[in-house]
Amino acid sequence: MNMIPQTVASNNCLTSFQSVSQRLGVFKHLKSCGFKKRNGASVDDIISTVLYSKLKGHENLYRYYDQTREIPTCSDHAIYRFLKRDNLNWEKHLMRCSKEAIELIKPLTDCNRIKCFVLDDSMLERPKAYKTELAGRLFDHVFARQVIGFADLQIGWTDGNSFIPVSATLVTSGKDELIVSNHVKTVDKRTCAHRIREQARTKKNDLVVDIIKRALNMGIEGEYILMDTWFYSDKMFVELGKLGVSPICMLKQNRVVSIDGGVTFLKLDKVLKHLSKSGVYSNANIINSVEAVTKGGIRLKLVFVKNYNDPSKFIVIATTDISLSEDKIIQLYTRRWFIETNFKAQKSYLGLDSECQTHDFDTINSFVHIANLRFLILEILRRLSNDPRSQGELLRLINKELQEQPFVNALTSLVRMCFDIPKIFADKGLLDESKIAEAQQVIDETIDQWASGITKFLQKMFIKKQIS
Helix, strand or coil: CCHHHHHHHHHHHHHHHHHHHHHCCCCCCCHHHCCCCCCCCCHHHHHHHHHHHHHCCCCCHHHHHHHCCCCCCCCHHHHHHHHCCCCCCHHHHHHHHHHHHHHHHHHHCCCCCCCEEEEEEEEEECCCCCCCCCCEEEEECCCCEEEEEEEEEEEEEECCCCEEEEEEEEECCCCHHHECCCCCCCCCCCCHHHHHHHHHCCCHHHHHHHHHHHHHHHCCCCCEEEECHHHCCHHHHHHHHHCCCEEEEEECCCCEEECCCCCCCEEHHHHHHHCCCCCCCCCCCEEEEEEEECCCCCEEEEEEEECCCCCCCEEEEEECCCCCCHHHHHHHHHHHHHHHHHHHHHHHCCCCCCCCCCCCHHHHHHHHHHHHHHHHHHHHHHHHHHCCCCHHHHHHHHHHHHHHHHHHHHHHHHHHHHHHHHHHHHHCCCCCHHHHHHHHHHHHHHHHHHHCCCCHHHHHHHHHCCCC
16 A cells, blocks of 8 residues: 555656756757767657666666666667767756756845855775776875775855756876776767866866856856865965955865965964964854965965864864955855765765766766766755745645635535525425524524534634635
8 A cells, every 4th residue: 555655756756857857958958068869769768768767766777677667768778879979068068957957046045145166076986997997096085095986076056055066077097107997998089078088187176267167157156166175276266266256165284374474384273372362253163263375375364163073173264255254254164065965965866976887988977967967956856845935835835725625615515505404494395484593593503512512623714714
């Protein structure tokens, strides 16, 4: 018996997923991004099969074709052949869909609310990837160890409520001696496949500036970019400042700055000791704040905050926007956690790093972007369903009202019919007309006795609906 509601819920979820996909232009933007086929299964059928297979509860495409009872619109071989093509501009497609998503939730967001970009990377480990193209030895900052695989560099957009993935780039080592595979696929230098291979060997900080520039040109607005400690760079901060985007970043403890105009440079713990208590902050976790200058000549505002895990220690959050208050800097930086939950969701449920085990770099890149598209669609579905100003919430309230009204109307009509019984009996000659008023009085007293014993819930409903 429990299987029926689950099936219905799954079908409803899939229908909503498909509807949001259409609203975001997932299929509309395919042709302009190089997704074309002359014959065989259509591009829409291939992309929809890959997108929805995970939502239907299958671990990967192989399991989907092995377990599904549906008649597939295309074969798994057709999908893999298509995803390894060298002219698929996944980055442009994801960015366009993200722009559509941001425009869709724009009416739900206060126009004065600050919008931010969020930057982070996550390791896609391939321990035995000695035949995987461009797989390299990379340093994992989280576990402080070297791993084999790729780094998934992602940039997202957030308004403090929703997180929209904007870009996803596979990055490997720029040093040839750290590339574990000798396999090199020959690609045309004019294609997207050549460009993503060039990006994979580029330094992350240079990639970030290039991606932010393209996002701004696409019309995706963001005043700040939030990042972790290992992305800090004076050069990148300068380049982002030229684009009108102010970085907010946590600094490493060994970073040196000057608080006396560039005369003396001290580590952050020494800087904190030199600072006198400048006042009482509204946030009890704030220790102190100061304006400082880096060796590269960048002016920063530093906010010293108590470490949540160890109150005797501190962390430092820095920004190039000196006008921001200490509370606002901390409030904005907390939004960086959105990208962590994004990686968790994509890896655990949406197939990032687990759905595809191929050796082809183009196919790996395709599945990385497919995981981001799934997250994007689910995030918009969540926002439209839960936001009190969205149509989803309005439809839910209307549905609830429609469910209540038939019961109220039916009960009211039943009581009215009881009052009409004496007249019906009189018309049939079963009751004298002089007794109609007396009979109605008896019915009224009987209903009053019944009403006094029913629950308050029903009493309130009767109050709302006056019985004439």
